[in-house]
Amino acid sequence: MTDEKRDDLPLEDMHGEDGVEMIDEPKENPHVAGMAPEDAELKWYKEVYQGDSMKQLTWRAVIMGAFLGGFMSLSNLYIGLKTGWGLGVAITACILSFTIWKTLRTLLPFMFKTDMTILENNCMQSTASSAGYSTGGTMVSAISAYLIITGSHMSWTVLSVWTIFLAMLGVFIAIPMKRQMINIEQLKFPSGIAAAETLKSLHAKGQDASDKAKAMGLAGLFGAVITILRDKGVSFQIKDIFSAKLSLPGMLPFNGQIKGYPLEKWTFSFEMSALMIAAGAIIGWKMAWSLLLGATVNYGILAPWVSGMGAIDMSKLSYRAIMQWSTWAGASIMVTSGLFTFGLQWKTVMRAFGGVGNILHARPDTAADPLAHIEVPTSWFLTGTAFSGLGCIMVLHYAFQTSWWMGLVAVIMTFFLAIVAARATGESDITPIGAMGKITQLTFGALAPTNMTTNLMTASVTAGAAGSTADLLTDLKSGYLLGANPRQQFLAQFFGIFAGTLVVVPAFYILVPDAAILGSDQWPAPSAQVWAAVAKLLSNGIHSLHPAARMGMLVGGIVGIIIPLLELAFPKKRKYIPSAMGIGLAMVIPFWNALSMFLGGLIALILEKKAKATAEKYIIPVSSGIIAGESLMGVAIALSDARGMFTAFLLPVKAFLRIP
Helix, strand or coil, X not given: CCCECCCCCCCHHHHCCCCCCCCCCXXXXXXXXXXXXHHHHHHHHHHCCCCCCCCCCCHHHHHHHHHHHHHHHHHHHHHXXXXXXXXXXXXXXXXXXXXXXXXXXXXXXXXXXXXXXXXXXXXXXXXXXXXXXXXXXXXXXXXXXXXXXXXXXXXXXXXXXXXXXXXXHHHHHCHHHHHHHHHHCCCCCHHHHHHHHHHHHHCCCCHHHHHHHHHHHHHHHHHHHHHHHHHCCEEEEECCCEEEEECCCCEEECCCEECCEEXXXXXXXXXXXXXXXXXXXXXXXXXXXXXXHHHHHHHHXXXXXXXXXXXXXXXXXXXXXXXXXXXXXXXXXXXXXXXXXXXXXXXXXXXXXXXXXHCCCCCCCCCCCCCCCCXXXXXXXXXXXXXXXXXXXXXXXXXXXXXXXXXHHHHHHHHHHHHHHXXXXXXXXXXXXXXXXXXXXXXXXXXXXXXXXXXXXXXXXXXXXXXXXXXXXXXXXXXXXHCCCHHHHHHHHHHHHHHHHHHHHHHHHXXXXXXXXXXCCCECCHHHHXXXXXXXXXXXXXXXXXHHHHHHHHHXXXXXXXXXXXXXXXXXXXXXXXXXXXXHHHCCCCHXXXXXXXXHHHHHHHHHHHCHHHHHHHHHXXXXXXXXXHHHHHHHHHHHHCCCHHHXXXXXXXXXXXXX
């Protein structure tokens, strides 16, 4: 679920080889109530930042990240084609990198003389995350949908260039969002917190750190065991006398019916997974109960109601059938609330764009902005967005016959929808890439109603770039907590784009040789099927949407504005007002996800009330351990089940030779 970026450089002279002594508990909110944004940033810079005194952006960190990210991009490609979901890479990369490097130091001490610093490993996971997650997001959705609709692959050169430009665009448009969402608003980005906590535990010293590391390790073991029992099961045999298999069901359905259909058809089940519960413990109580409220209203009231209008195919009642309606309302809530909230912060947003007048100066104006020399400069945003955006427009025009002005509209829309996706990730750890893509598909359903290729590929811009933006910001969150240099972490993320493309593009051609395999038992490609279905539906214009879906968009858009207005009108009652992003997100994820996150938030709340000291010490490490353990074991199981994935990794040249 995913994603941001961190920083990388040296620190041995002040803190020893690993620089660990300086790293205290990450300060989730380093500024006090009422502190101005400038003072809050300065406080972080003085008390947390250590990016000028510790190694970060090094060749060994980038190479290790590229290697691990490239390898794990195969697992995400496999999982995406199977389920439509993607797994975060950062935490897995942190653990694998630390283990591999320690092993190399033991076996070959004359070649590997020093350990990686904590900020080098943080930099490494940025590269790995970029390579393993952000470059392949559209492969399993828009690109596969393109194959379904056209019946043939695009050329490998087009796909390679397209993948690079999309990832670059997402990375560059994240630049002005970083200071607002991470430095000022302190959005959670739970996976970023988990990655930072994982690295702290791996590098920890002292009794308190040892206690947290032990708790995290046990939690990771728990998450791994749950995954094994659920996805594989464990067989036992005592000689020839007794044999049995211990396993857990994937879901525990609730008893009861709505409109004559079992509750499980309406997604009312409990998922046998601890990962979302752990994420719920990190995101906070308000988001947790907002998700449950939104999911209950959506699947228990609204979906049964609109099903009577024919908006849901009851012959195929399932989560994805309901989503054909609810996605439009949920996406509308998220878009209007996200953009409206972003607009309310216009002063700090302008600070993020600050320094445009100093772009031509030889040195940044550090007197006006003490963080100018470490934050990614505005000039990079302007130049990078212009270059990557133009690249996307050119590929759209020359490869997919999309007019220049439509390409420009797609890039501009992507900037604003990426804001929404990033905010959703920051608040809930779920990136609604599909929902944001549907907004673009809807727009081009009106602008180019008969052109399904334009509909898909313009939406691909939004999905690909939004995923990269959220991924970079998640990574930057971990760097922020560890005191890393944002500029160097940005570069690490940028380098990962090319490593991921080098692996994931040829692997896609090997695993999906033709259109016939998509939709089969081998590759169900559910996400691609939805994208293709929406493109076909909108080929006759937006009026082909069911009236209930159009009404849901209208009402959802209004709700997305009303909720932030209520928070402004009643600031002392904010904790009783649901999160607009939570309500909207609950309409594009199944009820079982919302329930698990609610339970995690409830457990954390009870612990904070009953045992505050214990909660402060263990909630983040234990939650991070569960996320790491379940994610790592999930990737391992996916790899063990894959067919042809090692071929895709070891023989990329063969892939290029087979590409039409």
